[in-house]
Amino acid sequence: MSLAIVHSRAQVGVGAPAVTVEAHLANGLPALTMVGLPEASVKESKDRVRSAILNSGLEFPARRITLSLAPADLPKDGGRFDLAIALGILAGSGQLPAASLLEVECLGELALSGAVRPVQGVLPAALAAREAGRALVVPRENAEEASLAFGLTVFAADHLLELVAHFTAHTPMSPYKADGLLLVSKPYPDLSEVQGQMAAKRALLVAAAGAHNLLFSGPPGTGKTLLASRLPGLLPPLNESEALEVAAIQSVASFIPLKNWPQRPFRHPHHSASGAALVGGGSRPQPGEITLAHHGVLFLDELPEFDRKVLEVLREPLESGEIVIARARDKIRFPARFQLVAAMNPCPCGYLGEPSGRCRCSTEQVQRYRNKLSGPLLDRIDLHLTVARETTALNPVAQIGDDTQTAAARVAAARELQQQRHGCANAFLDLPGLRRHCKLSSEDEQWLETACERLTLSLRAAHRLLKVARTLADLEQVEHIGRGHLAEALQYRPANP
Structure with a gap:
């Protein structure tokens, strides 16, 4: 033939x-x-x-x-x-x-x-x-x-x-059989290794339970990077479909997914990364860091040190969960449903507010440093937390229940409630779902409106605040959002200037 x-x-x-x-x-x-x-x-x-x-x-x-x-x-x-x-x-x-x-x-x-x-x-x-x-x-x-x-x-x-x-049927080949090592995954770093920082651990728990974005701010050496690296261990395991999506992305990016493929990715790009490195691109478009962090965590350390134009490209993927790279010939879509965790210092030297008074930054320098981050980007981060310096004791007393296994069990229970209620994590609720599943009493609704006006929060920030309150209620396994949940959610939302 x-x-x-x-x-x-x-x-x-x-x-x-x-x-x-x-x-x-x-x-x-x-x-x-x-x-x-x-x-x-x-x-x-x-x-x-x-x-x-x-x-x-x-x-x-x-x-x-x-x-x-x-x-x-x-x-x-x-x-x-x-x-x-x-x-x-x-x-x-x-x-x-x-x-x-x-x-x-x-x-x-x-x-x-x-x-x-x-x-x-x-x-x-x-x-x-x-x-x-x-x-x-x-x-x-x-x-x-x-x-x-x-x-x-x-x-x-x-x-x-x-x-x-x-x-030609002379010597037929046998189908390949995997050796069974594909489902072996290495353990995540344990949360109990972080000394103190109970408020930060609480914020980390809330972020994991609702898939919320999180920003840590504090002096150098307070454990911001250490805390961020513990987040993947708190998240529920990937199901088969999600694991295959993650492995397929790694395969396209030339990373051969073998032993640890079911694990959630944790990407930690350097602050010198370009926009194309972060979101993907090139003449033959390749996935960027946000796609490689799909179904996982994208950690941006020293957030203000990133070029502002680079950070601005994150705004659409944070909302849509995908990135569209347009070329003259066609458009290519990459999935980018990641959880953003960022860390920053309060000022250029990093010691603003320290009791020792070692900070020498002027007000103009501090304002210029913070202006590197746009309001729309910060508006898309649900939880903002200041991480204070802890004691330097080398052998601190361990906190009961302050380990990854215990925290992950609470996160799994909260996520199960969310899946049964609306089929996704609270951070991904759309507006109809928000109205249906985040109902408040008339008194609490009036109280929240007054608080949002005083803090000059945008409508997006108010919606994200409601989602965080819904997650706090889920962690307590209660159906209705209470005043206490709203108050705690407000603590994680800074006022707009």
Whole structure:
């Protein structure tokens, strides 16, 4: 048969659209033509494929070969199509039965020797292949990653000759079986390691229970970074769907998700990060820190040291839970449902308000420092807390119940209430849900309106305050929001100047 069809997958954002590789062999002068919007790295595959076939002891047909990568308007890049192209040429020349390739999808780059090299972005392709009802052939280095798509038949290949023997039924390959280490996760840092800071731990508990954004402000050395690193351990475990989303993002970003893939990510970018590094971008858009923190925590230390333009790009993702990167050719959406935790000093030197009086910053310097953060960005942070300096005792008395396991149990109970009530964490409540599930008595409603007017809070801030109060009630396992919950929520919301 002179026409063969092989299925493969491209990579666009965190998706894996289907690509059909068609190989047609015709009479005429030997030539190889590739169509279907291939980029330079794909065009180079014809040389890799020719050498791989010849060095494997197979015949490269001396005919006019036309390769079509459909759909034609989808850009293709990388070496992920090498394996599909090679198998298509072999099937078109009669060295493989073309019918055996119809129920599989192939990904892999070929070395000149015929060895199959790993590629990135295999997990999204594996999930898409499972949905299409086909098996997946991948390099052996990617097989464990592909096996995260439970229920998918995965074949791991080391060399092109293995696949030839498999598809010709001379030596059938056995489906790859994971070794069972994929669900092993390392323990999170424990909250009991943080000395004192009971108010900060309370705020951390509230943030975890409702998925609220949190800002710590305080002098250097008060444990702001230490506290932030404990937040992932308080959050409920990822379910299978969320874990696969996180792993798929890591796969696209070239991080191979193996042993710790079910854990919530904790991203800690340096304050010198650019806007593209934070939200993603590039000529071939790649996920940024906010996408890598999807279903996890994004920690921004020394918040005012970030460029203001960089911080402003966080405003839309904090509301929508996604980032849209627009290019002249198309738009790519990356998920970005992260929980923001930030830390900052109260002034440039960091010691404003210290009893020792060591701060020498002028009022203008303090105001200029704080003006680096815009009001709209701060408005989107639910909990604001000042972290004071604790005692320097080296052996403090441990607090009962002040550990990650105890706090995580309370968070899990509160999250379960929220899932049963409205199907999401309180921080993600929309306006109809807010009106339905955050009802107040007429006296409390009047009291809250007066407090918001005195503090000159925006309507967004008032809504976020209600969500925090709803979380405080959930932590106490009570149905109705009380005056005490509103008062505590107000303590976490600074007044607007």
